[in-house]
Amino acid sequence: MEPELIEKYVKEGTLRIEWRDFPYRGEESVNAAVAARTAQAQGKFWEYHDMLYYNQSSGFSDENLIALAREAGLDTKRFESDYKSARYGGAVQADFQKAQNLGVPGTPTFFINGKVLVGFQPLEVFEKAIEDARREAEGG
């Protein structure tokens, strides 16, 4: 997410950002999503999430995902156990199902107070959508 949006809208309390998994590109997509939710269970979702994006080119084999957990400072033994048991896979599956129900066509897809934006967008598009949503929420 654009740091400018966080600086401008999240910090002042206008905007809340929520992540949902839509791992539609096969097994490694699912593995990465489950690994991120496994990191979430140790309170490090966002750190791990960012590391996944920075390390996309390495691929998301089990070994790579566990190595990233080590690098992120997670309890690696617990991470490996939770990841291999797919302990948090249900959270990923629930998001995926919800996305399908909503007709999400690909990633990234954004919903801003329910209004959809598909694909990467210029900052100004997000700013306008957030401002419009704020006005609507405030009854303007």
Added chain:
Amino acid sequence: MLLILVALVAMVLAGCDAAGSGSSSQASEERASQSAGSSGQKAEDTGSSEQATEVRLGHPSFGSAEAPVVLTEYGDYQ
């Protein structure tokens, strides 16, 4: 007769324990859900390795739960 009575009391007490632990679990889930998004910055639910096999996590998020605008991103890491 006395044995039957003792068995009945034991069953009732066991039933109370089960109900009690169920509502406690539900209450802690509600607390976790509330704390996940109640304050300013990044919020995440956490789980313990000692709990059940499948554990429900909240949605990773950051920003105030009171924010008038919510941006939900559906993403894939690949």
